[in-house]
Amino acid sequence: MSSTKTEYAPVANGSADVPTNATVAPGDRKQKLVRKQTQSKAWKKALWLAGHSSVLVFGLTSLVFQVFWLPNKYYINSISYRLALVGAMAALFATSSHRFGMKSLPPITTLLAHQNFQYLILAVAWCLTFKSIFKLIPYILVSLLQLSSFQKINVVLKQQDFLSSLIAYDELFLIIYLLVRTLFFRNTSGYQLVLFLGFYWLRILYNKETGNLFMAIIGKLDGKVSTMKNPKIVKAWSKAKQYLETKDIDNDSKM
Numbered sequence: 001m002s003s004t005k006t007e008y009a010p011v012a013n014g015s016a017d018v019p020t021n022a023t024v025a026p027g028d029r030k031q032k033l034v035r036k037q038t039q040s041k042a043w044k045k046a047l048w049l050a051g052h053s054s055v056l057v058f059g060l061t062s063l064v065f066q067v068f069w070l071p072n073k074y075y076i077n078s079i080s081y082r083l084a085l086v087g088a089m090a091a092l093f094a095t096s097s098h099r100f101g102m103k104s105l106p107p108i109t110t111l112l113a114h115q116n117f118q119y120l121i122l123a124v125a126w127c128l129t130f131k132s133i134f135k136l137i138p139y140i141l142v143s144l145l146q147l148s149s150f151q152k153i154n155v156v157l158k159q160q161d162f163l164s165s166l167i168a169y170d171e172l173f174l175i176i177y178l179l180v181r182t183l184f185f186r187n188t189s190g191y192q193l194v195l196f197l198g199f200y201w202l203r204i205l206y207n208k209e210t211g212n213l214f215m216a217i218i219g220k221l222d223g224k225v226s227t228m229k230n231p232k233i234v235k236a237w238s239k240a241k242q243y244l245e246t247k248d249i250d251n252d253s254k255m
Contacts, residue, residue: 041098048094049150054087055143059136066133081136085127088139091146092120115207118199125195129188134174138167168209171200172217204244211244218244 058080064070065077072078095116100106111117119139126135141163148156156163178196181189203210218241225237 044094044098048091048098049147051087051089051091051094052143052147055084055091055139056147057084058087059084059140059143062131062136063133063140066131078131081131082127084136084139085123088123088143089120089127091143092116092123096120112199113202113206115203118202122196122199125192129192132174132177134170134177137170141167164209165213168207168213171196171203171210172213175200215244 062077062081062084065072065080070077096111096114099114099116100111105111119142122135123139126132144156145160145163147153175193175196178189178193181187182193200210204214205211222237222241226234228234
């Protein structure tokens with residue numbers, strides 16, 4: 001029987017001999033996997049901070065111009081409005097990229113279910129269409145909450161529920177505003193309304209603040225609709241209300 005001799009290499013301090021990988025065949029050597037360090041996290045964080053900061057600075061500038069009906073001198077209002085939305089796109093892109101990774105994006109149906117991706121698509125649409133404070137307010141409030149959470153500004157964080165409710169009410173007003181513009185055939189308001197309603201329906205089903213607001217509206221309309229003489233409308237209303245109540249219960253159970 002032949003024996004296999006293991007060679008040893010001296011340690012630098014000469015205290016003992018330890019096995020060395022140099023005597024092992026290259027094919028049999030164990031390889032240690034080391035995670036490659038990249039700078040992706042750094043630039044994503046920088047992009048996220050710059051995006052949300054731009055939303056606050058340029059968004060508030062445009063908001064002041066629109067609320068006080070200031071003249072759009074040197075196109076400051078228009079430029080600030082678009083730059084705020086571009087900042088929102090940058091921040092939302094950084095968030096989505098950090099969550100999923102650019103090389104392993106999930107299917108489009110999965111992306112559409114995430115509120116960040118919805119806001120990203122809407123920011124692109126809002127940037128290419130007419131200005132409105134109702135379009136801009138949600139991004140300003142979201143950026144305010146995100147930066148406050150990053151900087152641990154507790155004064156703002158304590159008002160998180162209130163600010164989230166403001167976003168929900170603002171989106172409801174935006175639907176009404178787009179609907180009125182659609183009835184008067186103003187620009188591309190109809191297309192914007194359809195796009196926003198699609199995302200708003202997903203928020204009703206999966207977002208707590210939007211769902212609670214919508215259920216409150218349903219409760220106020222229930223007395224009037226349920227007493228209508230048209231049985232088809234009453235039946236459809238009853239089924240829709242039951243479905244929404246079921247989804248609301250499911251969401252509460254997951255909280």
